[in-house]
Amino acid sequence: MAEHFRIPEHILDAIAAHRQACRDPMAAFFYDLPVLAAQGGAMKAALPPxxxxxxxxxxxxxxxIIDTLAPVVDGLELSSGGEIARACACSTPRPWVLSGPGKLDADMHEAMTRGVEAFHVESLGEVTRLQAIAASLDLVQPVLVRINPSLPADLSSRLRMAGTATPFGIDEAQLADAVRAVDDAPNLTLVGFHVHAMSHQTCGQRHQRLLSSYLERWPRWRALARHPEQVIQLNVGGGIGVNYLRPYEQFDWPGLCQALGRRLAAMHEPPLVRFEIGRFLSAFCGYYVIEVLDTKVSHGEGFLVCRGGTHQFRLPAAQGHNHPVIHLPRAPQRAREGECRPWTVVGQLCTPKDVLSRQQQLQGVAVGDLLVLPLAGAYGYNISHADFLCHPRPDQVFVRDGREGSAPETRSHRRAEPVR
Known part of the structure; x- marks a missing residue:
């Protein structure tokens, strides 16, 4: 599988330069920012009016990552007070919305004082709290009601966020009550609806049918409002999956956009549709690079014990897949002459669950070689349990220019020592 991946020369140069600067065996992330910007630009260009x-x-x-994408996209979607701070520090100010269950009053207050575009409300209780905060600030706050709609089973994916019992959104059967609650709140104004039904969606045609099911219900949802003319937005979330095992068989984003454009053009008073994409924007720019510390065979299975592990790159364990692996030998000639056999790639943690990939056919692997795990730009390091066993955190290297000799920026995650 990994033979289908080609690591760009400027990323290889950045890896080599970073390794020379490392005193210990290397574990680090590398992000190709020009590739990230190109992915964002291509996705934005494919959108219909x-x-x-x-x-x-x-x-x-x-x-x-945010600074690279902000000039390209229309805005940012946030889900916590910490993300508010990061978005507001962006070098290119963009509109932003606040989503997610369990919002703190402090986060909602801060969001209003810092200019949030809209809130996605998840419950009737949240409507009550949001109204009280908006009233205390003497603001009229736009909101979208997040809907948990009923869905046919054939539109499902591996990770369902709606169409079943979840903490997310308001059941479609209770939508009229939620709309009435917003309409009765003097400091809130309903501007639309939000539906994020599933994640890891890899079938473009299935996602087309999912969006069509929302648009079919849009007139009915909108008619529930006291002032339907003010209800203009339909946020369809994200959930576009990445094919980690077959990189050239990715989700057909242009096809989805073309189908959506035709559907909207045929509607009377279509909504303003908004996507909130995470994984499909940032995954392709990232590489996790780890150094082989030991090779061993246990009960007939070969193991490559590497610097790092799932405490730095939790994605394969979270997704339940064997991540593709690219071998960068220290001595290429020796590697070409070495044995080709299956290896299980593991990290340094004291748990048998610290597995990044199983049964990878690699040739001539030796201690000191590097292994590269591509497609590491989304839900990799940032969802990992980095403090487990108190290992050092990995460096993150941001390669800003594809030209040979360009200087990457490195962000270190070394643990701060206490002041004595």
Missing amino acids: GVELYYAIKANSEAA
Whole structure:
């Protein structure tokens, strides 16, 4: 599988330069920012009229990632007070919305004082709290009601956020009550609806049918409002999956956009549609690079014990897949002459669950070689349990220019020592 990946020369140069600067065996992330910008630009260019693209920064909220995407996308989607701070520090100010269950009053207050565009409300209780905060600030706050709609089973994916019992949104059967609650709140104004039904969606045609099911219900949802003419937005979330095992068989984003454009053009008073994409924007720019510390065979299975592990790159364990692995030998000639056999790639943790990939066919692997795990730009380091066993945190290297000799920026995550 990994033979289908080609690591760009400027990333190889950045890896080599970083390794020379490391005193210990290396474990680090490398992000190709020009590739990130190109992915964002291509996705934005494919959108039909009346459709917007927001970046869901939960996928990767590093400052360099946000700064690269902000000039390209229409806005940002946030889900915590910490993400508010990161978005507001962006070098290119963008509109942003606040989503997610369990919002703190302090976060909602801060969001209003810092100019949040809209809130996605998740419950009737949240409507009550939001009204009280908006009244205390003497503001009229736009909101979208997040809907948990009923869905046919054939539109499901591996990770369902709606169509079943979840903490997310308001059941479609209770939508009229939720709309009435917002309409009765003098400091809130309903501007639309939010539906994020599933994640890891890899079938473009299935996602087309999912969006069509929302648009079919849009007139009915909108008619529930006291002032339907003010209800103009339909936020369809994200959930576009990445094919980690077959990189050239990715989700057909242009096809989805073309189908959506035709559907909107045929509607009377279509909504302003907004996507909130995370993984499909940032995954392709990232590489996790680890050094082989030991090779061993246990009960007939070969193991490559590497610097790092799932405490730095939790994605394969979270996704339940064997991540593709690219071998960068220290001595290429020796590697070409070495044995080709299956290896299980593991990290340094004291648990058998610290597995990044199983049964990878690699040739001539030796201690000191590097292994590269591509497609590491989303939900990799930022969802990992980095403090487990108190290992050092990995460096993150942001490669800003594809030209040979360009200087990457490195962000270190070394643990701060206490002041004595």
